[in-house]
Amino acid sequence: MKENVEKFFALYNSDPALKKRVKDAEAAYPGSLELREPLVEAVLLPVARELGLEFSIRELQDYETAHYARLHRDVELTEEDLAAPDDETEYWLIHHGWSHDDSVFCPGGSREPGLIRIEKREK
16 A cells, blocks of 8 residues: 555655646645644545555555655765755655654664663663
8 A cells, every 4th residue: 555655645746737636625624734643644645546546644654754765865966966956755644744753763772862871880
């Protein structure tokens, strides 16, 4: 199903009509835009299902987190990287109040960015 998320967003990012369809459905959504899970279930997932690209909210979250982490790694940028256009990816969850899993950016899987957990050993 992860492949379906990738295929859906490849299509979404390249098809202005599909993007408009999703935006119109979002604008017509009667509930709170702050409640992302019901919004995604009512707007995004049905469109994906109609296209034969069904996926879950969890798969969407995993896809966005991995994509965001890949583009925002703490690495030295090359001249080519600096000349490239900024990432203008539209994240359905991350850019709408859901955060990515910070632990993907943390050394040793600690839950606090930039911190490595050091445990004291008893002698």
